[in-house]
Amino acid sequence: MSQNLDQQVTLTVTLPDGTTKPLPAGSTGMDIALEIGRRLAREAVAIKIDGKAVDLSAPLTADCTAEIITFDSPEGKEIFWHSASHIMAHAIEELFPGSKFGAGPAIEQGFYYDIASEHRFTEEDLRAIEERMLLIAGRDIPIVREEMPRIQAIEYFRTVREDPYKVEILTDTLKETETVSLYHEGGFTDLCSGPHLFSTAALKAVKLFNISASYWRGDQSRESMQRIYGIAFPTEKLLKAHLSALEEAKKRDHRKLGTELELFMLSPEIGSGLPVWLPKGAVIRQELESFLKEEQRRRGYLPVYTPHIGNIDLYKRSGHYPYYSDSQFPPLTYHDEEGKAEQYLLKPMNCPHHHLIYSSKMRSYRDLPVRLAEFGTVYRHEQSGELNGLVRARGFTQDDSHIYCRPDQLVDEICNAIDLTRYVFATLGFTEVETRLSMHDPLNPSKYGGTADVWEQAEKDVREAADRMKINYFIGVGEASFYGPKIDFIVRDALGRKWQLGTVQVDYVMPERFDLSYVGSDGQKHRPIVIHRAPFGSMERFIGVLIEHTAGNFPLWLAPVQAVVLPIAEDVHYYGSEVRDAMHRAGIRVELDVRNEKIGRKIREAELAKIPFMVIVGQKEKEGGSVSLRRHRIGDEGAFSIQEMTEKLLNEIAAKGLTTKPTTNA
Secondary structure, eight states, X not given: OOTTOEEEEEEEEEOTTXXXXXXXXXXXXXXXXXXXXXXXXXXXXXXXXXXXXXXTTOBOOSOEEEEEEETTSHHHHHHHHHHHHHHHHHHHHHHSTTXXXXXXXXXXXXXXXXXXXXXOOOHHHHHHHHHHHHHHHHTTOBEEEEEEEHHHHHHIIIIISOOHHHHHIIIIITTTOSEEEEEEETTEEEEOOOOOOSBGGGOOEEEEEEEEEEEGGGOTTSOEEEEEEEEEESXXXXXXXXXXXXXXXXXXXXXXXXXXXXXXXXXXTTOTTOOEEOHHHHHHHHHHHHHHHHHHHHTTOEEOOOOSEEEHHHHHHHTHHHHHGGGSOOOEEEEOTTOOEEEEEEOSOSHXXXXXXXXXXXXXXXXXXXXXXXXXXXXXXXXXXXXXXXXXXXXXXXXXXXXXXXXXXXXXXXXXXXHHHHHHHHHTTOOOEEEEEEEOOTTOGXXXXXXXXXXXXXXXXXXXXXXXXTOOEEEEETOSBTXXXXXXXXXXXXXXXXXXXXXXXXXXXXXXXXXXXEEOTTSSEEOOEEEEEESSSBHHHHHHHHHHHHTTOOOTTTOSXXXXXXXXXXXXXXXXXXXXXXXXXXXXXXXXXXXXXXXXXXXXXXXXXXXXXXXXXXXXXXXXXXXXXXXXXXXXXXXXXXXXXXXXXXXXHHHTTOSSOOOOOO
C-alpha cells in the first residue's frame, strides 16, 4: 500500500466484473492493481476511475468504479507510446544537450517527437538514442505528475527548462487554462496532460525508425525541426512480432507493388503528390467507379461534373478557405482584358459547387431528396514530409455525393448512405470495420459554424441513424467537420492496420450560407438539410489501401488482366489466339503469351504478375477444343471447353465475390 494512507476513511472501489473492494482513502491505481494481482500490476499502464483514464499514482478521494488499463487496449497503447515519446526526449536531452522539444504525440503505430537541435540526427544516432532509452528504463525512474498554475509553468519553462516551444504552447494554446500539468522523469520534465506510465521500467523494447523534416506547429513559415518516429513495447517478443509485421508490410507497400504491377507512377517532373494512373491502374479505378456509379444509379443518384478551379469567393462563402487555408494551394490571380483582378483556387472540395447546382432552380418538397454525385478531383497542399504515394496525395478524386433532403427524410437518407458504405466495404473484402461518431468539441465553439441548437439536433440525427442501423460505434469528441458531425468508417486491413476511409456527414450550416431552400407543402420556403457522403473517400487513398490489403492479389472483377492464355508450344499459338479472341469478345480482360519460353516459366511469371487465371493450351487441348485452367495461388482447376471456361469466369466476375445483392430503400 501507498505511504500515509488515511486510515480513518474507507472507500468502495467497484471493478468491471461488479465485485467491490474496500480501500483506504488515498489509495492509488497501483494499489488497486496489486489488490487484484501482482501480474496485473506489472502489466498495468494506467487506470480508469469513473470512466476517465488517470495515472496509476493518482490517489482515490471517493467511492468509484475502476478498471485497469493494460497495453493490450487501444487506450493502453496510446498511453504507453506517449510515455515512450517522453523517454525518447529524455534520452535525446542527455545525449544532445541544448535540444528543444515541440510536440511528441502517440500515433496509430508508435510515436514521434519534433526536435529543434543544431545536431543533424543520423541513423547511428537513432541506435544510440535507443540504447539510452533502455538505460533510462533500467533506472526504474518514477514518472511523477505535478499540477501548477499556468503562469508559474510559463516561468518554469522560461527560466528552468529554457524551452521556448513549451512557453509558446502555454501562452497561446493553453491561454484559457488556469492550471496545467507537468510530468517529471528524473532530471527531465515535459508539459503534458497525461496520463503516463507509473515508471520508466515498463519500457522493455524500442525501435526508432526514421527522421523527417517538420515545421513547428505545421507552419512552413516557422522553424524547421527534425521529427523522429519510433515504437516501443513492454516485451521484446511484441517488438519482434511488430518488426515481422513491418517486413510483411514492406512487401505489400502500395508504392512498391504499384511500380511492379505497373499501376501508377509518381514523377517529380509532374509534381510531388500528383499520381498518374497507368493503363492497368486505370482499369482498377474505372471498375471501382463503374461499380459505385451503377449502385448510385440504382439508389437514385444524379451524376454531375464540376470544374477543377473556382472563384475564391465561392470557398470564402462556404468557409473552406478561412478554415482550411493552410492546406490549400495559393490563390491564382487572373487579370482580364480590362485589368480587373480575379482570384481563383484549385478546388479543395466539391460541395460548394454542388450547392450552387441545387440552387440553380426552385425546388419543391416533392422533388426532395435530390442526390447529386460526382467523382471530383480536389487539391490539397500537403506538406512534402507527409506525402505517401496514393494514400496521402496533393491531387485526388473523391466519390462525392450531396443529398438535399427534408427534415422528415433525413434519418432515412443517413441510413441509406450507411447501407451503401457497408456494401462497398463488404464487396471489397473489408470485413472488420469500426465506426466513429465524430462530434464537435463544445469547449472550442470557434472551430465550428452554426449555433449550439443546430449542433445538438445534427448530433441527435446522427446517433438515431447509427442506432437504427445497429452500428457498434464509439464517440470522437472534436473530430467533427466545421459544418457538422460525421459517421466515419475505419477499416482494418489484412495486417491489422486501421484506415479511415468512408464518411457520412450531416450539415445544417451550408444550407444557411448558400441560402438553399425548397417550397414546402404550405407554400413557404424551407431549408433543406445536406448529407455529405463518400463511401470510398479518396479514390487514390482507397486503392492504395486496397493494394496493401490484397497484396496486389485483386479479386477477379477488379484485376487489370483477368486471364492470360499460355500456349505450351509454337504449334498451338494460333489456337491460343482463338481462345484469347473468344474470351476478349466475351468481355474478359485477357492477354496471350507467345514468348519462346518453357510453360513452367510462363506460369511462374504469371503468378508473380498476380494474374487470377492462367489458361493453358497444348496439342491435347487444341484437338479437343478445350483448355486447362489454373488459378493464381491455388493451382489446377481442371479441363473446360472454351465456352464453359468463359462462362465460369463471367459468372465469378458478375458475382464480385458476393453471395447476395444489396437491398435499397431509395
